[in-house]
């Protein structure tokens with residue numbers, strides 16, 4: 001349909017919808033604070049897997065790399081994405097990794113088989129390369145120790161290598177390798193997915209807790225200021241609640257976070273069902289928050305424990321069989337489409353709504369491997385999922401609000417009913433702005449919505465960021481990575497009784513920035 005006619009039709013439909021009254025309502029009250037949108041919610045993850053490190057972040061001798069071998073185009077895109085914290089070296093890879101293989105002169109480092117993904121690691125990218133990369137791009141490092149095949153002592157020595165300021169054996173090795181000043185790595189993970197039978201060195205909850213407790217003690221003897229993340233359950237088909245309960249009970253006085261991981265996929269080819277996966281994310285967070293509170297019950301001054309959602313994404317195409325998963329044969333090179341971009345709204349909205357307890361989230365992963373950017377030898381392209389991540393990231397430091405939301409509902413297969421509109425709201429008190437993040441997961445309905453504000457006068461100028469496409473399967477490629485990029489505009493809202501009306505188009509993700517005085 002030619003553009004003008006389509007616009008006219010949309011206006012008529014919108015007018016008809018409003019003549020019947022708005023179907024949805026969002027009520028904003030800046031006094032109803034949930035918690036800070038922590039900058040670490042915009043974290044990422046880089047694993048020794050496929051082309052994430054080698055050929056992604058790091059490509060020695062490439063004309064696109066700098067003198068250290070870091071790909072400059074990837075660094076630029078990472079900075080523009082707004083990454084705040086980077087988790088490394090895995091993932092499953094971490095559970096077989098010996099960090100000592102990755103230090104010292106590169107030509108003398110051993111090549112080792114990686115039994116998590118079936119590859120060979122040259123070890124040319126190791127601890128110093130990772131930590132200096134983080135410094136170069138201005139992100140906080142997060143190292144995950146080997147709680148699979150590794151030992152408590154190796155974990156302790158790793159902290160000594162990175163953080164010890166005095167002259168000790170491992171600190172002096174660091175100096176010998178060209179780095180005098182300690183790196184002061186603050187965030188450490190006590191292993192990855194140790195509850196999963198696929199994990200190298202898989203353990204039961206009791207055995208894992210004993211290991212993690214000793215590792216925490218040993219690592220804190222080197223540096224008492226570090227923050228620790230327990231390996232929470234990611235095996236939701238098993239007794240994941242039992243795992244988290246035991247781990248929290250045993251480790252509650254040592255850990256600062258417990259991790260959660262979630263991957264989703266549109267396996268049935270059903271758009272609305274796919275975008276209902278947010279129900280699981282809410283559920284995992286709320287159950288884990290309850291388990292944290294239960295573990296702390298009766299403790300007078302409990303150590304605060306938060307959730308680190310340190311792996312999340314869409315991942316189902318490049319993982320077609322169990323054997324491919326085990327060997328990494330697919331290299332996890334997902335090409336993302338428009339509906340995958342919309343799923344960002346669902347995840348971030350859930351993290352924001354639970355901002356009291358979710359204080360870190362790491363998209364898995366950074367480049368090539370289930371990632372927002374994709375390289376070849378000549379350059380890179382941005383996948384559709386890149387854009388909402390960068391935009392949501394602008395809300396870091398805001399206060400998430402508990403908004404009242406009512407929306408028409410639908411009944412996804414095998415689930416309880418849920419609203420078509422998935423909403424989160426944040427407040428930037430200093431800037432006098434309120435952000436309204438709305439995913440309309442209806443395939444067919446535009447949703448006329450009344451937006452009301454309680455505290456402060458709403459101003460008519462509204463900035464609109466919107467992602468929309470009729471082609472849910474639209475993807476990007478080299479030289480063509482703006483097909484499903486967002487559009488921005490401003491509108492002058494007709495403010496009545498400190499509110500206005502807005503229609504959220506079907507299958508769209510919208511961020512409205514409102515000014516409040």
Ligand code: AHR
Pocket residue numbers: 047090091092093192193311364365
């Ligand atoms: O991100 C890919 C893999 O997914 C990670 O290595 C593992 O932790 C998870 O199962």
